[in-house]
Amino acid sequence: MSEVDRIGATYLLRTRLDPERAAKVIAGEQSSGTFVSLPGETAELTKRAAARVEALEEIEDSGAPPLPGATGDGELRSFRLRITWPLANIGPSLPNLMATLAGNLYELREVAGLKLLDIDLPEVFLDRYAGPAFGISGTRELSGVEASKPLIGTIIKPSVGLSPQDTAELVEELCQGGIDFIKDDELQADGPACPFDERARSVLRVIDAHAQRTGKRVMYAVNITDEIDEMRRKHDIVAEMGGTCVMVSLNSLGVVGLAALRSHARLPIHGHRNGWGYLGRSPDNGWGFQAWQKIWRVAGVDHLHVNALANKFWEDDDSVVSSARACLSPLFPERAWQAMPVFSSGQTIRQVPETWQRVGSADLIHCAGGGIVAHPGGVPAGVAAMRAAWEAAQAGTTLAEAAKDTPELATALEAFK
CATH class of the missing domain: 3.20.20.110 (Ribulose bisphosphate carboxylase, large subunit, C-terminal domain)
Structure with missing residues (x-):
């Protein structure tokens, strides 16, 4: 699957946990995974539908309090996180895009803070939506x-x-x-x-x-x-x-x-x-x-x-x-x-x-x-x-x-x- 067939998003992630684990949880929650392994989540399905953690880079933390309910007793750290999803998961649909990129991930206990910074959209959205007329x-x-x-x-x-x-x-x-x-x-x-x-x-x-x-x-x-x-x-x-x-x-x-x-x-x-x-x-x-x-x-x-x-x-x-x-x-x-x-x-x-x-x-x-x-x-x-x-x-x-x-x-x- 080429990059033109994927949707990308960049986040500011704050967590007290192992950042790779937190990023993996986010990717799983917002694609094919959940909190336990599933019988139907085969390697083939995961390859086809799972979100992919593309980059995780530590940046300076703001020092602000964490979100209520965030778990972990480690140091609160911030990361620039990039995740991509197969376009085939949702197609060129803005409402479903928002559910994927900004849905349940904000409620995860692993997340002490999360901000959606940018989105990369495949050009297939040009065919579905009209854009500005004037x-x-x-x-x-x-x-x-x-x-x-x-x-x-x-x-x-x-x-x-x-x-x-x-x-x-x-x-x-x-x-x-x-x-x-x-x-x-x-x-x-x-x-x-x-x-x-x-x-x-x-x-x-x-x-x-x-x-x-x-x-x-x-x-x-x-x-x-x-x-x-x-x-x-x-x-x-x-x-x-x-x-x-x-x-x-x-x-x-x-x-x-x-x-x-x-x-x-x-x-x-x-x-x-x-x-x-x-x-x-x-x-x-x-x-x-x-x-x-x-x-x-x-x-x-x-x-x-x-x-x-x-x-x-x-x-x-x-x-x-x-x-x-x-x-x-x-x-x-x-x-x-x-x-x-x-x-x-x-x-x-x-x-x-x-x-x-x-x-x-x-x-x-x-x-x-x-x-x-x-x-x-x-x-x-x-x-x-x-x-x-x-x-x-x-x-x-x-x-x-x-x-x-x-x-x-x-x-x-x-x-x-």
Whole structure:
């Protein structure tokens, strides 16, 4: 069996036991073995179906406490573990892939910590799944933003509480201010205080009227997260009214839900990662973003949230930059299937220079909620300040220098310290 017929995964493993024994237990639990020898597990079957430990390399341990219930009284040590599985065990199926690579192994007593760091997928997944339909180039075409510039975006704030009419009025102000991209907050879906149909229709009428006047159609990622049939219906409302994007909460939807939406969708799918903390926050357990984002790109997401620099959450800047670069890295030699990274979390003009310097690409959506809406000069001034900050960063000019010619940026520097 060649390597193209195998699926690979890399883990951070922590254990107090003999590491080779722990790795063997993981491989057995997630393929043909169990806790005792089985009469039917012949040498031929094992050769055909068993997982294979390919590499086990000791690395520095974090010193964090072990997972509850971990056995062993030896020294707690960390290892970089690589395991491969025969593709024939599951076929090119994302739900079953997740069950294999991130299933019961997290519950093993031999494991004192385990984090799925990366996945290697055979190209046969290209034949089963559609991948992103629009990605970076399609998003740029629909939004009208040229390749050398980021999409300047914002989030409807307050997160919840606005009526459909309130939302439409805010969107009209954002459109007039020159925004490229607007998204619903993930908490705003289809509640009785702000029903989806009324909100979507009110906002999209405003966006269409603005496009008729100016020629610029602002991209609005409408939150359609729901049951599958309802998502399809809501997607079609957005498409019929000239909308250019829909948004879903990925961890709420699941990979099957996203794949079902992708098979129906005619619009870019904006993937919000809310809930990521329960998967990725622990340095020693759960999922690494490098592995997680590959699942969603194969399933068909076009945009992926990556947090942001100097954010209001727990994640450090190195992790954010690594996540953004992962989204921009080609997924397969034949097809890049890139997802446009979305920077969002406590953003103002202050984070722009380092974002440009460290990511080194304008293929991103930079969303600032309060950083735009709370500008003392109003929404148009907030948009102008963010755009000026990006132009300055890309030109190698400091914000202070650029602010001499841009009053909106000067005000933002004073307001957001």
